Amino acid sequence: MESRLPKPKIMIEARSITDISVKNNSHKVTKSNNISTATSMVTSTISSTLTSTSVGSASMKSVTENKLPVKQALVRAKTLSTITRSDNVQKAVKRTATNVAHGEAKKPFVKPVTKALMNKPINNALMTNNTVKKVNKIIQNDKDNKAGKLNRWDMRGRLAQANEKLSTVQQKNKDTESKCNMLQELVDTLKASETACKAKAENFQVLNNTLTNELQTLTVEMFTIRKNEEDLIKQLKESKELCTNLSCTLNEFQEKCKSQEVLNLEQTKQLTVLKSDLELQEKLIKDLNIVKEELQALTHKMDKERRVLHNTIQELKGNIRVFCRVRPRTPKEIEQTKVLCNINFIDDCTIEVGKSDGSDAISCSRKLRGIKQEFSFDKVFTPNASQADVFEELSLLVQSALEGYNVCVFAYGQTGSGKTYTMEGECGLQTEGMISRTVRHIFKEMKQFELLGWEYQIEASFLEIYNEHIVDLLDSESKIHEIRMVDNKSQDLYVSNLRVEEIHSPAELHECLQIAQRNRAVAATQSNERSSRSHSVTRIRLIGTHTIKQEISIGNLNLVDLAGSERLKTEEAVRTTETKNINKSLANLGNVILALLKKQEHIPYRNSKLTHLLMPSLGGNSKTLMLLNISPLDECYNETLNSLRFASNVNNCKTEKVKRSRMIL
Numbered sequence: 320m321e322s323r324l325p326k327p328k329i330m331i332e333a334r335s336i337t338d339i340s341v342k343n344n345s346h347k348v349t350k351s352n353n354i355s356t357a358t359s360m361v362t363s364t365i366s367s368t369l370t371s372t373s374v375g376s377a378s379m380k381s382v383t384e385n386k387l388p389v390k391q392a393l394v395r396a397k398t399l400s401t402i403t404r405s406d407n408v409q410k411a412v413k414r415t416a417t418n419v420a421h422g423e424a425k426k427p428f429v430k431p432v433t434k435a436l437m438n439k440p441i442n443n444a445l446m447t448n449n450t451v452k453k454v455n456k457i458i459q460n461d462k463d464n465k466a467g468k469l470n471r472w473d474m475r476g477r478l479a480q481a482n483e484k485l486s487t488v489q490q491k492n493k494d495t496e497s498k499c500n501m502l503q504e505l506v507d508t509l510k511a512s513e514t515a516c517k518a519k520a521e522n523f524q525v526l527n528n529t530l531t532n533e534l535q536t537l538t539v540e541m542f543t544i545r546k547n548e549e550d551l552i553k554q555l556k557e558s559k560e561l562c563t564n565l566s567c568t569l570n571e572f573q574e575k576c577k578s579q580e581v582l583n584l585e586q587t588k589q590l591t592v593l594k595s596d597l598e599l600q601e602k603l604i605k606d607l608n609i610v611k612e613e614l615q616a617l618t619h620k621m622d623k624e625r626r627v628l629h630n631t632i633q634e635l636k637g638n639i640r641v642f643c644r645v646r647p648r649t650p651k652e653i654e655q656t657k658v659l660c661n662i663n664f665i666d667d668c669t670i671e672v673g674k675s676d677g678s679d680a681i682s683c684s685r686k687l688r689g690i691k692q693e694f695s696f697d698k699v700f701t702p703n704a705s706q707a708d709v710f711e712e713l714s715l716l717v718q719s720a721l722e723g724y725n726v727c728v729f730a731y732g733q734t735g736s737g738k739t740y741t742m743e744g745e746c747g748l749q750t751e752g753m754i755s756r757t758v759r760h761i762f763k764e765m766k767q768f769e770l771l772g773w774e775y776q777i778e779a780s781f782l783e784i785y786n787e788h789i790v791d792l793l794d795s796e797s798k799i800h801e802i803r804m805v806d807n808k809s810q811d812l813y814v815s816n817l818r819v820e821e822i823h824s825p826a827e828l829h830e831c832l833q834i835a836q837r838n839r840a841v842a843a844t845q846s847n848e849r850s851s852r853s854h855s856v857t858r859i860r861l862i863g864t865h866t867i868k869q870e871i872s873i874g875n876l877n878l879v880d881l882a883g884s885e886r887l888k889t890e891e892a893v894r895t896t897e898t899k900n901i902n903k904s905l906a907n908l909g910n911v912i913l914a915l916l917k918k919q920e921h922i923p924y925r926n927s928k929l930t931h932l933l934m935p936s937l938g939g940n941s942k943t944l945m946l947l948n949i950s951p952l953d954e955c956y957n958e959t960l961n962s963l964r965f966a967s968n969v970n971n972c973k974t975e976k977v978k979r980s981r982m983i984l
């Protein structure tokens with residue numbers, strides 16, 4: 320039973336229970352052997368037991384309730400043990416006998432528990448055997464005593480005495496049994512409480528485990544907290560250092576602030592002065608704006624007047640103007656010591672030509688002509704004239720295109736006379752041709768026009784007329800291109816299926832020009848190794864918009880590099896058709912010009928693609944410039960003469976008063 324008890328506290332209580340059990344057992348043994356013999360012993364034992372039971376009961380109750388202190392329980396347990404001691408039993412028996420003698424035999428005797436007895440040691444094992452022996456001895460003595468008092472013959476008395484004792488014992492036995500039952504119940508209760516205690520103990524164990532786990536967790540947490548604490552202390556230390564540094568910096572800043580405040584005060588003073596200055600300036604700006612507006616109005620008025628004057632000058636110069644340019648000998652020609660024909664530049668506008676040997680001065684009838692042939696043009700350029708010199712004269716026409724006029728510049732001359740050089744030029748700024756210069760000039764002039772409120776959109780297209788077919792030089796795909804009228808009202812023409820590029824910079828146009836040059840049909844001729852056998856046309860459309868004035872101006876600029884104007888020669892059999900077409904278109908150009916000169920009703924523009932395309936530039940709302948190119952070589956003299964005669968005819972051609980293509984939006 321002891322082994323099943325889990326806790327020392329409970330063991331202390333159980334010790335009392337053990338004592339009780341032992342007494343019960345001994346009581347049962349005595350009863351089974353000899354009830355009468357054990358009567359006295361049982362009387363005293365049960366008396367003692369009752370006393371101890373009441374104590375034990377209280378103790379057990381306390382155990383159950385877990386209220387009795389351990390010390391008290393121990394004392395009571397000792398008391399129980401002490402009661403069963405043999406000495407005490409003997410004394411109790413003696414006293415019982417004495418009391419019986421004095422007529423108190425009916426009352427059971429219970430010896431009170433003394434302090435001395437309580438202090439004596441307990442020996443339960445010995446107690447059982449010794450007690451039995453001593454009880455027997457007491458009973459014997461008692462018998463002897465009684466026997467001594469009652470006569471042997473007094474059987475009735477002895478019987479009555481025995482019956483009395485028996486009834487007493489039986490009564491006590493009953494009491495004892497009921498007490499035993501009570502004790503049994505008590506034992507059951509205690510067992511139940513033990514089970515409850517065990518359950519509690521198990522709960523406590525679980526709780527203990529939980530608490531142990533919690534303790535471990537808390538320990539870990541504590542370590543973490545300690546570590547954090549250390550870190551925080553470290554951080555605090557660092558923060559303190561930082562604080563110290565910051566306070567130093569703050570001090571510095573405060574000092575700086577002070578100096579800044581001083582500076583600020585000075586600047587505030589300056590600001591006040593500047594504000595008053597600003598007010599004055601604003602007033603001045605207002606005044607200046609008024610002046611500016613007045614000046615703008617004046618500029619606009621003057622611009623209008625300038626345009627009128629410019630146009631008047633152009634008209635005075637002629638709407639079809641002819642420049643003559645004589646090219647220098649090429650390095651190759653110098654090397655070959657090619658003979659130059661006789662050319663005299665009489666003035667800026669007059670040129671005199673003749674054969675180098677003077678043979679042209681004699682006519683077919685062998686009569687002396689007497690003088691060289693003289694031709695007058697709007698301008699004559701010597702071989703020393705640069706590209707810039709030529710463009711200076713041409714730029715006025717470009718200006719007209721920006722103002723909304725149709726302008727046509729075409730280079731005319733025999734193969735190798737310098738047409739392509741004049742129009743397209745060569746690499747480098749010095750040798751840059753008229754097309755590139757025109758574009759740069761347009762962009763430069765545009766800025767001036769923008770100041771006057773004009774915004775421009777530039778479109779460019781490149782085409783060539785080869786064998787009476789139009790070819791798009793920006794599109795390598797072959798398509799059918801037709802010359803068509805824009806509408807019935809205007810004389811404007813356009814070419815169908817032609818690629819038109821919007822140009823935003825001179826570089827963009829230069830790129831287009833390079834593509835066009837690559838695509839251009841070039842064939843080698845006897846006169847010039849890169850001679851062109853087609854008419855090349857660069858069309859630049861300038862669309863200007865003035866949002867304030869609600870005006871739009873459209874100017875078309877045609878820059879044409881014509882094919883060689885030389886006459887058909889027998890040795891050029893391979894190129895017969897090609898040359899025939901070239902000559903046809905150029906001859907038709909002459910016819911158109913003659914018809915214009917004679918003011919004929921019908922002008923044969925449509926006889927060739929070239930005249931058809933140039934129609935608006937020749938007789939319509941246009942300003943035309945023919946750049947006649949001449950070779951200085953004696954061997955080219957005849958073609959030079961032909962070209963000079965043709966150009967002279969053009970120069971004499973008069974057109975109607977030119978109108979600007981400008982409309983109100």
Ligand SMILES: Nc1ncnc2c1ncn2[C@@H]1O[C@H](COP(=O)(O)OP(=O)(O)OP(=O)(O)O)[C@@H](O)[C@H]1O
Binds near residue numbers: 738
């Ligand atoms: N003003 C000039 N200054 C220097 N060299 C020139 C000048 N004009 C023409 N040349 C040179 O003369 C040669 C022929 O010129 P270019 O090719 O322009 O003739 P072209 O009339 O266009 O011939 P084609 O009709 O065959 O195209 C070229 O080598 C060119 O460099």
